[in-house]
Amino acid sequence: MQVLKFGGTSVANATNIKKVKAIVEQKKGSENLVVVVSAFSGVTDKLLQCGGLALENNPEYASLLQGLTAQHVEAVKELLPVTAQSSILSWVVQQFHEVEDICSGIKLLSEFSDKTRDRLVSYGELVSSKIISAYLASEALDNDWLDARKLIVTDDHHTKATVNFAATKEKVQARILSSNKNLFVVPGFIAADEKGNTTTLGRGGSDYTAAIVGACTGASSVEIWTDVSGMMTADPRLVPNAKHIKAISYSEAMELSHFGAKVIYPPTLQPLMQEGIPVWIKNTFDPQDAGTIIEAHSHKNGNSTRGISSVNAIALLSLEGSGMVGIPGFSKRLFEALAAHHINVILITQASSEHSICVGVEEKAASKAKDVIDKAFAYEIERGLIEPLSVEKDLAIIALVGDNMKSHQGISGRMFGVLGRNGVNIRAIAQGSSERNISAVIVKDDIRKALTALHEEFFETTYKQVNLFVVGTGNVGGKLLAQLKQQQEFLQEKSNLQVRIIGLANSRKMIFAEEGIESATWKAQLDAGEQMDLSAFVERMKEKNLRNSVFVDITANEKVASVYESVFQKSISVVACNKIAASSPFARYKKLKDLCHEFEAAFHFETNVGASLPIIGTLNDLVRSGDNINRIEAVLSGTLNFVFNHYDGKKPFSEVVRQAQTEGYTEPDPRLDLSGTDVMRKIMILAREAGAHLEMSDIANTPFMPPSCMEGSVEDFYAEMLKQEDHFKKLYEAAASEGAKLKFVATFKDGKASVGLKHIDPSHDFYHLYGKDNIVSFYTDRYPEQPMVIKGAGAGAEVTASGVFADIIRAARI
Missing domain, CATH: 3.40.50.720 (NAD(P)-binding Rossmann-like Domain)
Structure with missing residues (x-):
């Protein structure tokens, strides 16, 4: 026996249903088959919408219902030959007449109970399965259509009923295993209580129907046919680089599905796990794809983790107060109150001090939960022993899952480290005792970033x-x-x-x-x-x-x-x-x-x-490694070095400055360079990185430019420099007469900094400094006499860009 379940997208229209037929046809013969089908895609939501409109006394439900009828009638006409259409068309129309009657009742009574809701939505699966059964029969695939309400027995907890497996197993075996048919079609999602009232197994319950039938018949396997080729390491809609999972254990799949993986409905695996029946996730639209197998043992994938999942629209409920400390029973009362009102707890975390306990629930249940909890603890709240329940909304849960996580150290450290580096604040943390799940509550706006960052850390070894x-x-x-x-x-x-x-x-x-x-x-x-x-x-x-x-x-x-x-x-x-x-x-x-x-x-x-010289990086390394910076001497302006290396009194100083600007060595306004302001900024930055508390006003600047050059526009600046050529010649000649060169030098020593033009003699390290080069000498405890020297091109667009590039790579390495 093999069970095949086809989801809503797989049976969305006649074209897709024909693909289903091809798969069933290919499978038929080797084993008996049970085909479980969902409602046509979107039909369940539309049926609920009809009920909601009827409750509001909105006549639009009638036109919506007409559209649903037409959709199913059209499917019959596309799938079945004319000679086989009459009876099924009549049956389909009759079913939607019943839906209309139910909606009329909702409208008249102004009541839309869970019991009525279950009855209303059951028609989606009933009608789709009947149409598919008739189509398969018309294609020479003889089958027996079985009403799941005659097979699966549940309690009367409508919208999410609990299965009575003993009674169900007896009915399933009597109806299927004793039959001489080898192909059965069963509507998913629906069941009935002991009184015969229609119930449902929860949204996604068609998977569960397949699992129930598979477990009760001892099937060799259950195949869940959907619109994706198996389970993924993350939701591909949020993580474009999500990878296909070839094999996964029951426990891993349950964890992933519980925390938002939509490929399989969470309760599906429980009955199959007990019977040891493997589950395949397959793609209706790519049936040759291998898909994902879910079975007892975890397969090694070269990774300690199996996947990352998430649940959106979560609220965090926090109960706290000094009156909780050392008093037994608070947790019991909290969970009993929530359970009594059918509020599902998704995550639990408690402070070791017993001062607070937090639980995560669906956001839509948060208001109800607050009312319930505040009422349950009204006595303690009134006496100030605990605070009224705190509710935080707009949250999500991310979960890192893997059976092998327990045998690998540092998983949680890596997880929280990568989240922290990307600014994802963690509101609560929970880890199961099995160590196969680490869950964190975060702000829902961070969900995409968190998932992609974690996936990159744990699954993307490429880049x-x-x-x-x-x-x-x-x-x-x-x-x-x-x-x-x-x-x-x-x-x-x-x-x-x-x-x-x-x-x-x-x-x-x-x-x-x-x-x-x-x-x-x-x-x-x-x-x-x-x-x-x-x-x-x-x-x-x-x-x-x-x-x-x-x-x-x-x-x-x-x-x-x-x-x-x-x-x-x-x-x-x-x-x-x-x-x-x-x-x-x-x-x-x-x-x-x-x-x-x-x-x-x-x-x-x-x-x-x-520019691109590793000056700050080297300085940081010295300081971080415990060295003390005692003195810094530097030529820090590629512009000024270029100017004084090229000025010899033969060509006007203003022309040399203009050449430097034309070649891209100066600031847009060259006066920033020639005034020494730019060099002041640079030595101040170095001093600060060395640990000094320094302001610009603390730096002594001995200017060499006549004040008149620094007034007016940039063109006024060039014109005035030409007028002041004698001043610049005198500066040059004074240095040349000593056999020295002019260098604009920045110095930091004993907490003080200065910048100014100096005569540099041939014995000095700065003498042989050409073109636009910069040089920095660090005198430290480790380099007291012979300084650490960094020298090279200190200006120019190309080298500056390469320095920015290098900084980007450094930033990427954090």
Whole structure:
């Protein structure tokens, strides 16, 4: 004996039913078959809608009912030859007349009880199964249609009745095993109590019908035919990279189905597990696919976990108070009160102090639960022994499931670590004693991010997905986008990173793409994008709530830097080419550093100091490893080094500065470089990273530019420099007369910092510093006489972009 169950999508229309016939035809012959079918897709909901409209005295139920009748009549006409249609058409119409009578009764009595609800929805399965039985017979597949209400005996708990297995087994065996037929068609979902009143087995109960029949007949297997090719490691609608599970144990499948996996109805497995009957999940629309087998023993898959599931629309009920401590019976009273009102508890967690107990229930039952619990504990609440029940809504449960989890250490650590790094706050935790399930209650808005992050951690060994939101597409930004495009395949192949640009903006436009902005056409896409609004850009980034998100600021804009706090609070990492945040007042700098630690986000700004040179990273490594920074000496302006390396008094100083700007080494306003302000910012950032509490006002700056050059527009600045050429010649000649070179040097020592132009003699490390190079010397406890020196190109769009790129990779590694 083999039991085949076909779900609503499998019997949604005549075309699909023909696929069902082909499967049954292929199976028939090897064993006797019982075919259990659901109602046509969507019919159960429409029948309930008819009842609801009738209760509201809304005449629309009649037209909805006419549509249902027409749908089933049309199916008969498409499936059966004309000569075989008459009797079944008459029967179908009669059934819907009965439905109409029930709705009229609901309307007249203004009552829609659970008992009536069960009777009403039963017609979906009754009619679909009768049509399919007649169709199979017309195709020479002789079968016996059996009314499940004559087979399955339940109690009178309508809408979710409990099966009397002893009575049911006797009826099933008498009707099926003693029959000389080898093919039976049975409506799923429906049953009857001992008085013959129609009951139902709960939504998804057709699976359960198949399991009941399979267990009662000792079937060799039960096959659940649906619209997917078996169970998946996660819901593919939420996790695009979900993987097919070839084999799974009963206990694992029960855990996954209990926590939201819709492929199989949770109670289905219990009777089959007791009898040791394997269950196959198969795809009606791809019958050759292997599907998933569910059986007694867990199969090793090279992984400690089997899948991740979730339940949405959860409410957390918290009962707490000092009056609970050491007093037995509180939990018993809580659960008894909920059970008495048929409120199902999905998750339980209790503080070790016995001061509180939390349970998760369906959100729609939360209000009823509060009334019930507050009433049950009215005495204690009135006397202040416990607080009124606290209800928190808009939550969800995620569950990590696997039989092998109990033999692997660190699973929960990995789970909570990846959730924390992605800013998913956990409201409650529960782990079964079997250690095959770790469940966490989270905010429902985080469900997609949580599932994708966990799936990536436990099931995707190929790559980690990094989602970028980039602001700034100028010289450096354009180079970064080109580098990302060039290195995309390399990152995925060598570093297991898939970097996607989800949001992109400049000062005028912004665009978003869930699957990533095409790097080859980003300019055209951005030109056609929507008006840039920084607040809207940040909000969209937060709303998308994607795992491993990084906000990349490639601007010099104060407003962009002002959003970092709110970005960190969503556990989104920040990579900043923009110096404004790290050089802002110390209180804000400290707050940003604290926030990134609090919300487990990365904050990288290596390019603030030396383009792609590993200056800040090296400094951080020294400090973290316990070294003390005693002195820093540095040439930190690639612009100023370029200018003084190229100025020899023969060509006007203003022309050399303009050349530096043309080649992309200066800030948009070169006065930021030549005034020493940019260098002040950089030495302050280094001093702060070394542990000093330093403000810009604490830094001594000896300017070399005449004050008149710093007034007016940029063009006024160039004109005035030309007028002041004699001043610049004197600076050059004074150094040359000593055999020295001019270098703009930044120094930090004994908690004090200064910047200014210095004469550097040939014996100094800074003398042989050419082009746009930067150099930094760290004098520390470990490097007291011979400093640690970092030297290289410190300006230019290409190298700065590569520094931002490196920071993005660092952020991806947290």
